[in-house]
Amino acid sequence: MQSLVSSLFVASCILLAPCWPQVPAPVVPAHPAAPTPTPPATSGAPATPAAAVTAPPAEAQDPAKPEGEASADAKKPNRRGIAISDPLVHTHCMRCHAIDDKQQMTRISYVRKSPEGWSETLKRMGRLHGLQLSPQDAKQLVRTLSNSNGLARSEAERGLYESERRVHWSEESQDQDFRRACAECHPLGRVLLQQRDDEEWQLLRATHVAMFPLARGQMGGGPPEDESRRFGGGNFGGGGGGGNAGAANAGAGARGGRGGRGGEAAPGGNTPPPAPTQSVGDRVLQKLAKDQPLFSPAWESWSKNRREVPLAGTWTVSGHETGRGDLFGTASLKRVDADEYEITWNLRATDGSTIARTGKGLLYAGYSWRGRSQEGGDSKAAAWREVLLLDDAWQTLRGRLFTGNYDELGVDVTLVRDLGRPRVLAVDGAAIAVPSTGHRLTVQGEAFPANVAATDFFVGEGLSITGVERRSDRELVLVVDASVGTELGVRTVAFGSDPGSAQVTLYDTVDYIRVRPLQGLARVGGAKHPNQLERYEAYAVHRGKDEKPYTDDDVDLFQVRPKWSLAEFKVRENDDDLQFVGSIDPVTGVFTPAVDGPNPARKWQANNIGDVFVMAEIELEVVVRPEPKKVDPAKDDKVKDDKPPVGDGAEKATEAKPATPPPVAKPAETAPIVRAKKTFLARSHLLVSVPIYMRWARLDWEDR
Amino acid sequence: MTNTDPVPPPVNVPRPRARILACNQKARQLAALVLAQRGDTRALTQDPPPTQYPYGCTTIFAPGWEVDSSNGTHGLCQPIERDLYDCYHTCYWPAQVPDGVTNAPSWTSSCGAPMQDWKSIDLVFP
Numbered sequence: 001m002q003s004l005v006s007s008l009f010v011a012s013c014i015l016l017a018p019c020w021p022q023v024p025a026p027v028v029p030a031h032p033a034a035p036t037p038t039p040p041a042t043s044g045a046p047a048t049p050a051a052a053v054t055a056p057p058a059e060a061q062d063p064a065k066p067e068g069e070a071s072a073d074a075k076k077p078n079r080r081g082i083a084i085s086d087p088l089v090h091t092h093c094m095r096c097h098a099i100d101d102k103q104q105m106t107r108i109s110y111v112r113k114s115p116e117g118w119s120e121t122l123k124r125m126g127r128l129h130g131l132q133l134s135p136q137d138a139k140q141l142v143r144t145l146s147n148s149n150g151l152a153r154s155e156a157e158r159g160l161y162e163s164e165r166r167v168h169w170s171e172e173s174q175d176q177d178f179r180r181a182c183a184e185c186h187p188l189g190r191v192l193l194q195q196r197d198d199e200e201w202q203l204l205r206a207t208h209v210a211m212f213p214l215a216r217g218q219m220g221g222g223p224p225e226d227e228s229r230r231f232g233g234g235n236f237g238g239g240g241g242g243g244n245a246g247a248a249n250a251g252a253g254a255r256g257g258r259g260g261r262g263g264e265a266a267p268g269g270n271t272p273p274p275a276p277t278q279s280v281g282d283r284v285l286q287k288l289a290k291d292q293p294l295f296s297p298a299w300e301s302w303s304k305n306r307r308e309v310p311l312a313g314t315w316t317v318s319g320h321e322t323g324r325g326d327l328f329g330t331a332s333l334k335r336v337d338a339d340e341y342e343i344t345w346n347l348r349a350t351d352g353s354t355i356a357r358t359g360k361g362l363l364y365a366g367y368s369w370r371g372r373s374q375e376g377g378d379s380k381a382a383a384w385r386e387v388l389l390l391d392d393a394w395q396t397l398r399g400r401l402f403t404g405n406y407d408e409l410g411v412d413v414t415l416v417r418d419l420g421r422p423r424v425l426a427v428d429g430a431a432i433a434v435p436s437t438g439h440r441l442t443v444q445g446e447a448f449p450a451n452v453a454a455t456d457f458f459v460g461e462g463l464s465i466t467g468v469e470r471r472s473d474r475e476l477v478l479v480v481d482a483s484v485g486t487e488l489g490v491r492t493v494a495f496g497s498d499p500g501s502a503q504v505t506l507y508d509t510v511d512y513i514r515v516r517p518l519q520g521l522a523r524v525g526g527a528k529h530p531n532q533l534e535r536y537e538a539y540a541v542h543r544g545k546d547e548k549p550y551t552d553d554d555v556d557l558f559q560v561r562p563k564w565s566l567a568e569f570k571v572r573e574n575d576d577d578l579q580f581v582g583s584i585d586p587v588t589g590v591f592t593p594a595v596d597g598p599n600p601a602r603k604w605q606a607n608n609i610g611d612v613f614v615m616a617e618i619e620l621e622v623v624v625r626p627e628p629k630k631v632d633p634a635k636d637d638k639v640k641d642d643k644p645p646v647g648d649g650a651e652k653a654t655e656a657k658p659a660t661p662p663p664v665a666k667p668a669e670t671a672p673i674v675r676a677k678k679t680f681l682a683r684s685h686l687l688v689s690v691p692i693y694m695r696w697a698r699l700d701w702e703d704r
Numbered sequence: 705m706t707n708t709d710p711v712p713p714p715v716n717v718p719r720p721r722a723r724i725l726a727c728n729q730k731a732r733q734l735a736a737l738v739l740a741q742r743g744d745t746r747a748l749t750q751d752p753p754p755t756q757y758p759y760g761c762t763t764i765f766a767p768g769w770e771v772d773s774s775n776g777t778h779g780l781c782q783p784i785e786r787d788l789y790d791c792y793h794t795c796y797w798p799a800q801v802p803d804g805v806t807n808a809p810s811w812t813s814s815c816g817a818p819m820q821d822w823k824s825i826d827l828v829f830p
Contacts, residue, residue: 123830127807186799211806212798528823549736572778597822598783605819606782627729687777689770690784691827693801694808699829 079197080295081109086144092131107203108149110294112195114156114163115146115364116697143362147339150365152298155195157389162189163368164387164400165407165697167532168517181219181284185212186696197294201285220281302366308338309366309394316446316474317347318426319401319413322516323535323589325350325559326428328444330474331415339363343371343386350428350559361386369397372700385700388415395419405530406523406692422447423498424457430504431540431557432463433623435484435673440477441504443493448473458494459504462486482506489545490555507542507557509623511549514541514556515616515684520591522582522688524608527595529691536589538562538616538682562618562680564589569611569685576602577610581688584614593688607690614684624674785818788825802828 081104084090089108090099097105104110113121119142125131133141150156161169171179171188182191196204208215312335319327329347336342340362347355361371371386385407388399395417402410416425428442441459450473454465457478463486467479478493488507494500515538525531538560544553564586568578580602582593594608602608726735772779781787789812791801802808808828815824 127830185797212803213805214794528825529827575778577777598785598819604782607784609780609782610777687770693788693825693827694799695827695829696799 079110079199081105081197082112082149082294084109084148086148088137088140089144092133092137092141096129107200108145110197110200112149112151112155112294112299113146114151114159114193115142115368115370116163117190117193118142118145118149119700120697143364146364146368151193151195151368152296152302152365153367153389153392154298155292155296156193156365156368159189159192160387160389160399162187162193164410165385165402166400166410167406167408167521168519175284175287177280177283178287181280184218185215191288192292195292195294195296195299196289198289200294201289205281205285218280219284220279306366309363309390311335311341311363311369311390314418315397315415316418316425316444317345317413317415318444319347319411321349321411323537324353325537327355327411327413328426328428328475329355336360341371343373345373357384359383359386363390366390369399373401388413404533405525406532408532408534418446420447421498422449422452422456422495424493424495424500424502427493427502427504429558430502431542432480432482432504432506434462434482434486434488434506434508437481438466439480439482441480441493443476443478443502444474445495446474448476448495452476454478456496460491462506463491463504488542505542505555505557507555509542509625510540510557510620510680511543511554512541513538513560513562513616513618513680513682514554515614515682518684520614520684520686522591522593522686523691524582524593524596524688525691526593527597529596531593531596533593534591534686536564536584536591536614536616536684538589538618540620540680560618560620560680561587562589562616562682563587565615565617566591566686567613567615567683569613571611577612577688580606580608581610581612581686582608589614589616591686596691609688609690611685611687614686616682616684617679619677619679621675621677624676626671783819785822785825788818802830 081102083103084099084105085103089105093105093108097108099105119138122131122133122138122141126133156163169187169189171183174183174188178188178191182188194204205219208219311333313333315331315333317327317329317331321327327347327349329345331346332344333341334343341360343359343361345355345357349355355375357373357375359371359373361369363369367390369386369388369390371388372383373386374381374383382403384401384403386399386401388397390397397415398413400410400412402408404410422445424443424445426444428444429440432439432441443457448470450470452468452470454468457465457468459465459478459480462483464481464483465478466481469477469479471477486506490503490505492500493502493504515536517534517536520534520536521532522534523532539556540558540560541549542555542557543549544551544555546553564584566578566581566584568575580594580599582591584591591614596607598605599608726732771777788801791797792804792811798807802811804811807830811826811828814826815821818825
């Protein structure tokens with residue numbers, strides 16, 4: 001039976017392959033649920049029944065050639081791929097993916113991905129195509145494919161936020177077509193972490209359309225005769241109808257086109273549709289083939305210089321965890337096998353708590369670290385996953401440690417390799433008031449000598465170091481004075497001959513406080529499904545060099561601990577979200593959503609979802625900044641309104657500048673410092689949503 | 705500020721020239737207060753409407769679960785359990801809901817009426 005199916009499949013490939021060059025875009029293959037078991041990976045390109053009818057007769061197949069490759073070779077003799085040499089890949093994959101004399105395997109040799117991408121691929125092969133793998137083999141396959149067909153450093157960095165499983169990130173700057181075709185169902189990071197050749201990008205769309213037929217509305221991929229129907233508005237793929245020109249007019253044009261919701265609506269509703277051969281999917285695939293080719297200069301360079309990158313040793317860690325604050329410490333890596341390490345984390349947070357974790361990790365393709373660690377080495381304790389990326393110089397690892405039901409609890413970390421010479425790597429208490437005396441600046445670094453002196457350090461003009469307290473060879477405290485009139489701004493902390501990179505900020509007073517994240521997300525849970533928490537923190541902020549608050553150059557000074565509360569974000573009469581969405585801890589700023597499921601106590605038995613404001617309130621004693629004295633008040637009163645404000649009238653009006661700003665006198669440097677207690681308020685928007693029922697990439701092979 | 709504040713017209717519509725500017729200390733303080741109110745957070749239904757909410761499983765929300773067509777939460781199908789199987793059967797949102805076409809054809813087999821048996825609905829870990 002197996003051979004019969006295989007023969008049928010090969011024959012269909014031979015019949016259909018000659019039609020491929022005439023078809024501008026891949027077409028919908030047979031329904032996956034159809035009884036014919038079509039191995040998806042070896043066919044090259046699916047085709048319509050009509051195409052099959054017009055195809056020339058099948059040619060005799062060269063028995064020496066692998067299945068499925070006979071006609072493909074004739075059409076694409078110079079297609080360059082990556083040789084697959086691992087016997088384990090041959091063993092598990094060759095049943096569907098034919099291999100040629102250059103050890104190039106269909107599909108596999110023309111794709112490069114992140115470790116998570118290969119892991120997802122293997123899971124899909126098992127789920128849909130009967131691949132049976134032990135966890136050990138699966139992990140080994142991910143490892144070997146991520147090395148032979150992995151990503152160069154710059155390629156892995158492009159979509160690192162996806163690997164890091166971040167909750168807060170933005171793809172707003174990405175190409176509008178790209179977002180429209182791909183981001184309606186998943187983050188663009190998944191796409192950014194792949195490299196393919198031209199044909200493979202086309203096949204990616206074909207696979208999507210085959211597995212999720214309504215993706216055709218976003219990505220195109222239908223036969224040419226269908227294009228006019230699709231652009232006409234709307235009912236392509238099951239019904240939504242009407243396009244979404246209205247949404248486009250409302251500033252949400254990117255929402256067009258998920259299957260069933262209206263096809264590819266033209267922006268604004270009145271714009272002529274693009275040429276049928278240039279659907280959104282076509283444009284996106286062309287761009288991807290150009291920007292993310294199989295062979296990029298970065299990958300070719302890395303491949304030629306491939307070697308095991310040594311990571312063993314001690315690394316100085318600095319990091320930040322939302323709510324908890326900054327963390328400092330070390331990570332020790334011990335090599336146990338090629339690219340395989342044991343890692344020990346010893347961190348201390350600024351709130352006094354400590355973190356001691358041990359675990360293991362792998363370095364994929366020379367740059368991408370993936371690890372897991374447990375508190376105190378307890379294998380039963382909750383594991384934190386580690387995603388780090390090595391820099392080009394092999395000196396710094398940056399990334400995220402994370403856990404939580406939705407990977408929402410994370411620590412951003414930077415690891416710097418020990419070099420054995422004294423230097424400053426990070427500072428705590430980096431905001432220094434001007435003027436001030438006795439400011440304690442905690443310095444993290446390495447190899448500080450026992451006889452370290454204040455004169456070894458330099459922190460910039462206007463600052464003087466009056467004392468140094470050495471706690472260890474990795475940590476010491478500098479006592480710093482800032483004299484009156486010192487220019488505000490940023491300074492770098494240097495030690496001896498090392499210029500350093502850690503910075504301190506000089507400020508005169510606190511202008512406002514800022515809440516992070518500015519837009520939060522939580523998901524109800526706890527009754528049946530796990531919930532997603534959201535954590536908040538607040539920072540005192542200085543207005544920056546432009547002396548205007550709420551602008552891009554404002555500087556965070558130090559973390560404050562406000563009182564947290566929720567407030568209604570009123571969008572309708574009798575808005576009741578506040579009663580149902582959940583609660584926030586007034587001290588820690590941790591929001592815990594309410595339970596999932598319909599709520600009988602709420603109108604329509606609605607879920608406990610909604611959106612609210614998160615409010616922060618704190619009283620601080622701050623310096624009262626002297627008012628600048630006007631040199632010529634008469635000029636200041638002259639209103640310059642030659643140019644009408646553009647955009648938001650009220651906001652622009654307040655920001656409008658006179659053509660010639662009146663000169664102002666700086667406050668006298670000897671003016672007495674006045675302090676006053678001031679209440680600061682800030683807020684953030686919180687969206688409480690529903691569970692996600694499909695948890696891609698949630699479980700690792702060990703957990704399955 | 706809430707979204708009950710007046711929504712400004714689109715930028716391509718000529719607007720009246722603003723002739724009132726802060727010209728003394730008190731007015732400047734008021735202006736700073738207004739700026740502070742406007743600058744602290746930008747919620748979904750406030751102006752200007754963001755084209756993207758930068759988190760979640762997708763980067764672009766469509767009328768679905770997280771927010772509705774007006775970027776609020778009050779026009780959604782509620783409770784979600786009423787609408788859940790529509791997304792499943794039409795393969796409408798395959799990154800959030802198991803699709804009945806390819807990956808999870810038997811997802812609903814343990815729960816025929818999600819409004820009553822919603823606790824029988826499993827998460828899927830493909």
